[in-house]
Each structure stands twice: as C-alpha cells, then as structure tokens.
Amino acid sequence: MSLAAWVRRARTPAPAPVAREYAYLEPADLFDMEIKDDPEASPVLCCTGDPAGAAAFQALWLKRIAGTGRYAASVSVRGQGGTPAADGGLEARAHDLVQAAVTVPRQTVLIGHKEGAAWAALAAGRYPAAALVLVSPQKVPKEPPTPVGGPPVLLVVAEAETQTKEVQAVADAYGIAPLTFAGSPDDVFKGAGAEGLLDAILSWLARKE
Amino acid sequence: MQEYSSQAAYDRGEAVCVIGAGAAGLIAVKNLRENGFEVDCYERDTVLGGLWNPQNQHSPLYPNTHLVTSRSQTEIPDFPMPDDWPDYPSSAQMLTYLTAYAKHFGLSEHIWYGSEISHVEPVEGSRFEVVVKPAAGNAARRLRYAAVIIATGHHWSPNLPSYPGLDQFRGTVLHSSQLKDPSRLRGKHVLVIGGGNSGTDIACEAAVNAASCTHSVRRGSWHLPKYLGGEPGDFALARVGGRPKFLRRFLTDRLLKGPASLAARMGIVPEGKPFAEEPVRNGRYMEHVGDGSIRRRGEVARFDGFDVAFADGTEIRPDLVVLATGYRPKFTSVDPKLLGIQDESPYPNLYARMFSPKMETLAVAGLVEPGVGVLPIVHWQTHAIAHWLLVRKSDPERAANFRVQVRTEAEQDTAPAGTSPRHRLAVDAATYLASLGRIIDTLEQEPAK
Numbered sequence A: 001m002s003l004a005a006w007v008r009r010a011r012t013p014a015p016a017p018v019a020r021e022y023a024y025l026e027p028a029d030l031f032d033m034e035i036k037d038d039p040e041a042s043p044v045l046c047c048t049g050d051p052a053g054a055a056a057f058q059a060l061w062l063k064r065i066a067g068t069g070r071y072a073a074s075v076s077v078r079g080q081g082g083t084p085a086a087d088g089g090l091e092a093r094a095h096d097l098v099q100a101a102v103t104v105p106r107q108t109v110l111i112g113h114k115e116g117a118a119w120a121a122l123a124a125g126r127y128p129a130a131a132l133v134l135v136s137p138q139k140v141p142k143e144p145p146t147p148v149g150g151p152p153v154l155l156v157v158a159e160a161e162t163q164t165k166e167v168q169a170v171a172d173a174y175g176i177a178p179l180t181f182a183g184s185p186d187d188v189f190k191g192a193g194a195e196g197l198l199d200a201i202l203s204w205l206a207r208k209e
Numbered sequence B: 001m002q003e004y005s006s007q008a009a010y011d012r013g014e015a016v017c018v019i020g021a022g023a024a025g026l027i028a029v030k031n032l033r034e035n036g037f038e039v040d041c042y043e044r045d046t047v048l049g050g051l052w053n054p055q056n057q058h059s060p061l062y063p064n065t066h067l068v069t070s071r072s073q074t075e076i077p078d079f080p081m082p083d084d085w086p087d088y089p090s091s092a093q094m095l096t097y098l099t100a101y102a103k104h105f106g107l108s109e110h111i112w113y114g115s116e117i118s119h120v121e122p123v124e125g126s127r128f129e130v131v132v133k134p135a136a137g138n139a140a141r142r143l144r145y146a147a148v149i150i151a152t153g154h155h156w157s158p159n160l161p162s163y164p165g166l167d168q169f170r171g172t173v174l175h176s177s178q179l180k181d182p183s184r185l186r187g188k189h190v191l192v193i194g195g196g197n198s199g200t201d202i203a204c205e206a207a208v209n210a211a212s213c214t215h216s217v218r219r220g221s222w223h224l225p226k227y228l229g230g231e232p233g234d235f236a237l238a239r240v241g242g243r244p245k246f247l248r249r250f251l252t253d254r255l256l257k258g259p260a261s262l263a264a265r266m267g268i269v270p271e272g273k274p275f276a277e278e279p280v281r282n283g284r285y286m287e288h289v290g291d292g293s294i295r296r297r298g299e300v301a302r303f304d305g306f307d308v309a310f311a312d313g314t315e316i317r318p319d320l321v322v323l324a325t326g327y328r329p330k331f332t333s334v335d336p337k338l339l340g341i342q343d344e345s346p347y348p349n350l351y352a353r354m355f356s357p358k359m360e361t362l363a364v365a366g367l368v369e370p371g372v373g374v375l376p377i378v379h380w381q382t383h384a385i386a387h388w389l390l391v392r393k394s395d396p397e398r399a400a401n402f403r404v405q406v407r408t409e410a411e412q413d414t415a416p417a418g419t420s421p422r423h424r425l426a427v428d429a430a431t432y433l434a435s436l437g438r439i440i441d442t443l444e445q446e447p448a449k
C-alpha cells in the first residue's frame, strides 16, 4: 500500500469489530502418518462470497490443503456463517479478512472465491500475503490496489467465464493470464471439478515456493 | 554461522546488518527481507521487543504503562493489531503484538541474541566491518556487510539532572526507568520531577498508591486527555488534519477548547502553540490535581538532607524522588561523525532523519519523536531505506539524483520550535510523513529506460 493510502485509512473510522467465525486444520489434525507439517510451506486462508462462509471449505478444501503439509484456514466475514452481521461494505469485509490473516501463525496465502476474491484483492493491498489466489472473481474494483510485498498472483476461472468482461478486467489489472478449471464457478466445494481446481491451485503454490 | 576469530572477518556479501531487535529493528528486518535482502539482526539483550519487553535489562517500563497513542495510530500499517483490543493497549499487549509480528514473518531466525555490536567500521568504500562484542571467554566476531541499519532506540540512557545537595540526599532517588514495581510507591511521600508522559503517568500512579504525591515541573506543557470529541484524541486530531485548511484551525480549536480551559483552571499555562511539542496525553492527571491527590510545584532548587527546596522557597520532605526527566540518545558502536554528531551534543544530524550524511549505506531507524505513533513512521522509513539500497545497486544515476533530493528534504526540515534540548528529535508528523512520501515516490518510480 502506498503511504498516502495508509494515511487516508488511518484517518477513517475502523469498521465495527465482530467476533469472526474461523475454521482451521493443521496437518497433524489429520492423524495420518504420511502427512508431515511442512514448516517452509505458507499457510492458506480461504474466503468465499457464498453465505456459508468458513464452513464451505470444511468438507474438502481444508483437509486437502492440510494434506499438503500446510496450515489451512477459512473465515466468515461479517454476515456470513457464524459471524454476526455488521455495517460496512467491501472495505469492512476486507478488514475482516486482514484481521483473520494476522492471526494465522505465519505469513499466509489468501484465496478468495467469487466476491471473496474482491475482499482478498483489497486485503492484499494492505497485508503482505504470501500469495494471492482469485477464484472466479466477482466485484473486484476496476483498479485493485497493488499487492504489498509483491506476492505472486493466480487467477483461476471456470472455462465458461474466460471471455467475460469481469475476468478480462481482473486479468488486465494484474497483468496475468487466467488458468481455467472444468466445472461451474458455483460448484467449487465438492465433486471432481472442485478437486481438480484445488490441485491446480496447490501445485501452482508449490511451484512458487 | 560458525565462530570467527578476531583476525578473520567473515564476509556476508550483500547481506544487511540490523542492530537492535526492538520495534524498529524488527520492522527493518521484515521490510528488508520483503525486498529480497539477506539480513542479520544483532540484539544485545536476550529477548526481542526492546523497551516493550520488561525482561530487557534497559526497559524503561514503569508500573501500569499503557500506550499514549491509540491502537489505530500505533499499529504497523501492514500488520494491524487485533480489533478486539482496547483503544489504548497495555505495554504487555504491545509486547504480545511485536512477538506475533516477529513470528508471523519468521524474523527470529535472523536475530542473534546476546550479541552487542561494539564497533561498526567503514571498509572497502561503502561496506562495513561489524564487531560483535565477545561473550565471556569467546573471541570477538567480525563480519562484513553491504549496509548497516542502526535501530538501537533512544529511550535507554537516562537524562539525569543535577541539583545542589542531591548526592547527600537522605531519601531514595530513582530514575523513572528504575521504578518497575508499583509497591515501591506504597505508603511513601513521593516527589516526581519532570512533566513529560512518564512523569505525568507516574504522578497518577503515586496519587492512588502513595501516601502523598508532589509533582515538580519546570514549565507548563500542553495536556490532552486520551479522548477528544468521543474518539481517541490522536485519531480525532489526525482526521482534522485531513480536512480543508480553512476548517482545520477551527476544528482543532474546538477539540482543544475543553482541555485547554481545564488546564487553565489547574493553573497550567502551556508554553508555545499546541503542537509545537509532543503533548502530555493523560486524562486522569487533571482529576488528581483537581482532587488534591497530586500537588503541583515548580522547579526544584536544591536537596538538603531529608528535604527538597523548590525555587519558590517552599520545602517538602519526600521518602522517594522519581526523576522522570527523560532520556538522551546514545550511540556506542559507530563513529559519531558518521551520524553527523557534532561536538558534545548527543544528537545526530541525518538526511531525512535516517540517512547518514557521510556513508550511503548507513541508516538509522526510529530516531524521531513524532508526537504520534512511532511504529508506522518506522515502517515507512525502513520501506524507504530498503528501496534506497535496491536503487543504489541497480541504477547509480537515479541514486545520485536521489541523494540530491534527500539533502534538499533535509534542508527544508525545520524541526518544530520546541524549547528544550529533548525536542531535537521532534518532527511534525504530517510534514515528516509528506517528506517520506516524496522520498518513496522517487525511489519507486520506474527506472528510465
């Protein structure tokens, strides 16, 4: 974030704090002898625009991420899942995500799905994410902030989305080409499509580290 | 790293040396590493957090120390404090926060504890040889670095006043940094000397714990409560700073009206304009003056056996005297000339308050008294220093232009008109941040193709 952006934010009242629902899984929690905690691998924090929030990631995502030796977490921003509703739009939700990110034990990867990608994009403008992953992004501002600390950025979209204006705009803003996955953007939490998507993200992460 | 004999200096290549693992040192390590530098940080104590760690031998914390700057104005810009913390976190929370920062960014593995830097010597043009003071029985280690950042703090060497008869005084005399345990105040007749934040906070502690409390100040300061207009005071004032100029004066006056008239009622006549100096920020103080649990006096004239005489001729008989007379900067490892220190003064003269005027690869982090949260300022300082070191390596032409700019910024830097020597480190936060912003903009511009 630029100094000017910080000065502006420090003069703006912070969003009302909420008790955030936060789910996490450590590699050791899987009770699998084969899986070892990898201290070099960054933790991963996920959020989604889906109203289920943190819980959406529990069945497949957290387990599979932890299975690669990473600390895996997800958070419900205000109004989602078990987190009470409170005032504030995009900015307040990005605030919730940053607040969750700093409680992760180490510098974390941010993964945002749908509207969650917009929160992650804003959060990465004020928290030095280890990497930023945008899955089928929605409502990302036209000029998202430059991610602080220069993390690698991944854009993953469903095949059907590749040509949409929204996806093009995000790809242009970050100067990257989208990766595609088979399936629907709403169907990312279970099933074969979801697993393929997740494996693509995890192998991208492993390559970047 | 292995042990190195005192003869051979180990060459650390392009790595940067950071001295001190207080808040400023930790932020420096984080920002340098984020920009791709290898970093070795040396800390003379066995713990991190600097003055916020009560286990640090030089910690100046006194009973019940809380921040005087509010959470949103104190937190590091890219690592906010938890939003369920109070507006004014305690010193223990501040340590928790700095420890979490170090853990989150994996800083500890770059810190060498129990390693005091005794000497920093320029070698081979722009490089430095750094001497780590030997621990008992070992040889001194010498290492060479491409750059050195000094983050050794300036609140650990007490500024001690002298008064006639002080040596023979029969009561106990402590500097504010030695007070530590609140039970030392209990049942005592206490005299607190010094009207800064330390003196004012300690007077309030004595007001509720001691048998009596007298507070000696040699002149009036601006007093602000911790809240103004229903908001943390520094936040409220920062917001006013964002308004159009013609409104600022009006809005500031409106915020300060209440505190100013209360101070006047208590007989406190502040010197100078409101923000020429760092204000005292304590909402409880006036209440204690108002209910008589703190008695204010002027300057101390002399000590006499069990008694203390003030300039106005009155005398009291305290059991315990707390000298809350502040600190003096002290640089033990580097030739003062490299920091632009002249003659007997302990105060450096740096470009933009951070760059050595003599060596391009030597900088100091955190040597400012901005009257607002220090950590954000150190964040932007070290951001600038890291980018400067990058530009210097990659684009010598731009680097030369940049030096000219920094020197110009330094010439425009007229410190706020404080009256006391301690104000040599004071900067007007808004002006200084604007100058840091210009410096960073120049450094981050795309290099000309």
Ligand SMILES: Cc1cc2nc3c(=O)[nH]c(=O)nc-3n(C[C@H](O)[C@H](O)[C@H](O)COP(=O)(O)OP(=O)(O)OC[C@H]3O[C@@H](n4cnc5c(N)ncnc54)[C@H](O)[C@@H]3O)c2cc1C
Pocket: B019, B020, B021, B022, B023, B024, B025, B042, B043, B044, B045, B048, B049, B050, B051, B052, B056, B058, B060, B061, B062, B065, B066, B067, B068, B069, B074, B115, B116, B117, B118, B151, B152, B153, B154, B155, B156, B198, B332, B333, B365, B366, B372, B373, B374, B375
């Ligand atoms: C009582 C008190 C209250 C304060 N309250 C606030 C507040 O509310 N808000 C705010 O923003 N600021 C406050 N400050 C200002 C404070 O100075 C900064 O917040 C900040 O903590 C300074 O950090 P630092 O790293 O510069 O210095 P320090 O915390 O002093 O750290 C310097 C470190 O360098 C080490 N060191 C020194 N010399 C050597 C050497 N030769 N070799 C190796 N290591 C060395 C020391 O052991 C120490 O760990 C307060 C200061 C005091 C004294």
Ligand SMILES: NC(=O)c1ccc[n+]([C@@H]2O[C@H](COP(=O)([O-])OP(=O)(O)OC[C@H]3O[C@@H](n4cnc5c(N)ncnc54)[C@H](OP(=O)(O)O)[C@@H]3O)[C@@H](O)[C@H]2O)c1
Pocket: B065, B066, B067, B068, B069, B155, B159, B160, B161, B162, B176, B193, B194, B195, B196, B197, B198, B199, B201, B217, B218, B219, B278, B324, B325, B326, B327, B369, B420, B421, B422
């Ligand atoms: N809770 C907190 O967050 C907190 C608490 C304490 C300190 N701090 C910070 O730590 C720094 C140091 O504060 P501090 O209060 O310890 O020191 P300080 O701000 O330097 O104040 C020292 C006080 O002692 C007086 N003094 C100095 N020399 C004197 C002498 N020879 N005779 C009589 N009086 C003398 C000064 O008067 P003059 O003004 O006339 O020189 C001043 O009132 C400041 O940046 C402060 O904000 C923060």
